[in-house]
Amino acid sequence: MFEKQPEALRKKVQELSSTASVDPTGWFETLYQEAQGDTSQVPWAKLAPHPYLQDWLSQQAQLQEPTSALVIGCGLGDDAERLQVCGHRVRAFDVSPTAVDWCRQRFPQSEVQYKIADLLHLDPGWEPADFVFECRNIQALPLAVRSQAIQAIARLVAPQGTLLVVTRFRDNEGVPDGPPWALSESELAEFTRLGLTEINRVQFLQGDPVITQVRVEYRR
C-alpha cells in the first residue's frame, strides 16, 4: 500500500519532522493537533485496516481463536478495530494524546483499550501480548532510536506469540532519506537477535519510483 502524498502535506511532514533528531516523537502530536479532525491532513490515515494486515489475517485460521493483541503506534485505530472484530482482547497505544482521543471519538462503542504511551519510554508494567502488530512506526523514527524501538517491541511479544511487522525496506545499510526512514536487513535482524524467529516474509513493490515494503512475521 503506497499512495503519493500531496506536495503540501509532504512538505509539512518534512518540516515538522525536522525536529526528530532532538525529539523523535514530538512532531506527531503537532501534526495530529494541526489536522483539527481532518483525516486528509494525516498522511498515513487510510480510514481502513492496512491491506497487508487484512491479507495476512485472511490466511490465519488460528487467529480466529480469541487471544491478546497489541497494536503499536495505533494512529487513528483502524488496525486495532480490525483485530477486535476477530474477537481478540485488543490494547492499542500511541504517543499522541490527540490521536488516542481521535480513536475514542471514531469508535465510541469500541472494546479496544486505547492508551497514550511512548514506545521509547514504556512502563515496564505493559503485559506482553500473543499478537503484536507493528505497522509503519519504526520507519517513522530516526535511526538513532531505532534499536531502542525494536527492543521495546520485541519485549511486548509473549512466549509463543507472533509479531507482524509492516515496513518500508531498503536494500542497503546506508543512511536513508526520510521520513519514512526505510528499515535495512541488519535493522530487521535485531528482532531475531532478540530471540524472535522469522517465519515468513512477503515483499511488496509499488509506485514509480518503486517503493519496497515488507511484511515480516516473527514467532517467539
Ligand SMILES: C[S@@+](CC[C@H](N)C(=O)[O-])C[C@H]1O[C@@H](n2cnc3c(N)ncnc32)[C@H](O)[C@@H]1O
Ligand atoms: C506513520 S504513523 C503510522 C500509524 C499506524 N501504525 C498506521 O500504519 O497507520 C506512526 C504512528 O506512530 C505514533 N508514534 C510515533 N512514535 C511513537 C512512540 N514512540 N510510541 C508510540 N507511538 C508512536 C505516531 O503518533 C503515529 O500515530
